Amino acid sequence: MAGSNDYVIKAGTGGSEVDILGQLDGTLTINGAPVETTNKSSGGYIEYLDAFMAGKQVQFAGNFNLINEAGQNTIKGDIESGVQAEYTIETGVGGESWSGKFVVSGRSDGAPLNGVPTMAVTFMSSGIYTYTAPTVV
Amino acid sequence: MSDSDIRDAMVGLLNTAGIPVANISFENKPFDPDDRSDSSYYIAFYFMPSTEDSAGKTLNDDSEQLGSIQISVFTNLNSDYYGTKYLETIDTIKGAFLTGVEASYNGQAVTILDSSNISPSDSESWYQGGLTINYRAFKKRV
Numbered sequence: 001m002a003g004s005n006d007y008v009i010k011a012g013t014g015g016s017e018v019d020i021l022g023q024l025d026g027t028l029t030i031n032g033a034p035v036e037t038t039n040k041s042s043g044g045y046i047e048y049l050d051a052f053m054a055g056k057q058v059q060f061a062g063n064f065n066l067i068n069e070a071g072q073n074t075i076k077g078d079i080e081s082g083v084q085a086e087y088t089i090e091t092g093v094g095g096e097s098w099s100g101k102f103v104v105s106g107r108s109d110g111a112p113l114n115g116v117p118t119m120a121v122t123f124m125s126s127g128i129y130t131y132t133a134p135t136v137v
Numbered sequence: 138m139s140d141s142d143i144r145d146a147m148v149g150l151l152n153t154a155g156i157p158v159a160n161i162s163f164e165n166k167p168f169d170p171d172d173r174s175d176s177s178y179y180i181a182f183y184f185m186p187s188t189e190d191s192a193g194k195t196l197n198d199d200s201e202q203l204g205s206i207q208i209s210v211f212t213n214l215n216s217d218y219y220g221t222k223y224l225e226t227i228d229t230i231k232g233a234f235l236t237g238v239e240a241s242y243n244g245q246a247v248t249i250l251d252s253s254n255i256s257p258s259d260s261e262s263w264y265q266g267g268l269t270i271n272y273r274a275f276k277k278r279v
Contacts, residue, residue: 005194019195065192067199067275114236114250116192116201116273 006092009060009123011071013086013099013130020071024118026062028089031055058098058125060089066109066117075121079107084126094134101126140202142245143274144184147206150240150249154233156180156226173262175216178226180267181209192275199275207255209267214259223257223264234270247274 007026010017032053038046064072078085088099106122151161162168162181170179186204193199208230212223231252238249250271257266 005191008194019197021195021198022193023195023198024193 007060007089008092009062009087009089011074011085011087013088017088017090018071020064020075021069022065022067022072024063024065026060028091029059029061031057031059058089058100058129060087060102060123061106062121062123064119064121066119072119075104076107078104079121087123089123091134094136095132096134097132098125098129099132100129139245139276140184140186142243143186143202143204143247143272143276146240146242146245146247146274147184147270147272148182149242150233150238150247151182151208151230154229156229170211173213175213175218176222178210178212178222180211180226180230183207183209191278196279198278200278202274202276203250203271204274205269205271207267207269209255209265210257211260211263211265214262214264216264220257220264223266227254227266227268230268234268245274245276247272 007028008023009020009026011020012018033055034048035052035054036046037049066072074085077083082103084101084103086100087102088097090097102123103126104121104123106120108120109117110120111117159171160179162179164183168179171177184204184206186202188204189200189202191198192201210223210226210230212218212220212226216222234249234252236249236251240247250273252268252270255267255269257264259265
């Protein structure tokens with residue numbers, strides 16, 4: 001069963017993932033569009049290329065409590081430099097995950113009076129990523 | 138990192154107010170006020186942690202604890218101070234617990250959020266009021 005603290009993004013891949021502390025809510029989006037191949041032989045129906053999606057990308061928009069922590073500081077540095085690094089998104093539902101190179105951008109910080117500052121960032125996959133399908137136990 | 142450290146950090150802040158230790162009553166500890174005179178006063182310190190929520194999604198994340206301390210202020214009833222002794226004591230305490238002030242004990246940091254007054258009233262032979270001071274602390278979960 002899915003828990004409230006699923007969908008965690010971690011730094012690294014291949015079993016050496018490291019927690020990025022302070023993660024709050026997040027939104028996962030799978031991008032990709034079918035390629036249309038409609039032609040006269042389609043008989044007036046729309047057709048798409050089978051087993052192919054163009055513009056495949058996984059995006060994860062996450063909010064973090066801003067803390068002085070190694071993982072977060074790496075993200076902050078990568079945002080400034082544009083450096084791509086390896087990340088893994090784990091859903092916690094049947095072991096489903098996405099891992100690969102991600103670029104981090106769109107940092108937007110909130111600093112409420114007397115509150116805890118937060119950082120919103122978006123992780124966007126770059127190039128091929130590894131998808132692990134969920135399994136039913 | 139523990140509730141005890143959070144409490145001790147708050148006690149440390151209280152100590153900066155300069156209230157003599159002999160005039161501070163702590164929870165669950167025997168206490169006798171000094172000899173009564175018009176200028177007699179003492180305060181009572183109560184630590185009251187409240188909510189505790191995760192500050193992140195993993196077990197390695199901190200917990201965010203919100204809570205308060207209550208400091209009751211007792212001054213001599215029917216004294217010639219017109220309540221000023223009470224207000225002076227309140228001001229002294231407020232000066233140590235200003236919004237945004239951070240204290241720490243044993244590596245545990247605590248931030249003061251705000252405070253509110255408890256209106257004074259007669260309490261047996263004392264004129265009693267006080268302050269409720271709210272805090273936030275991030276503590277290790279594991």
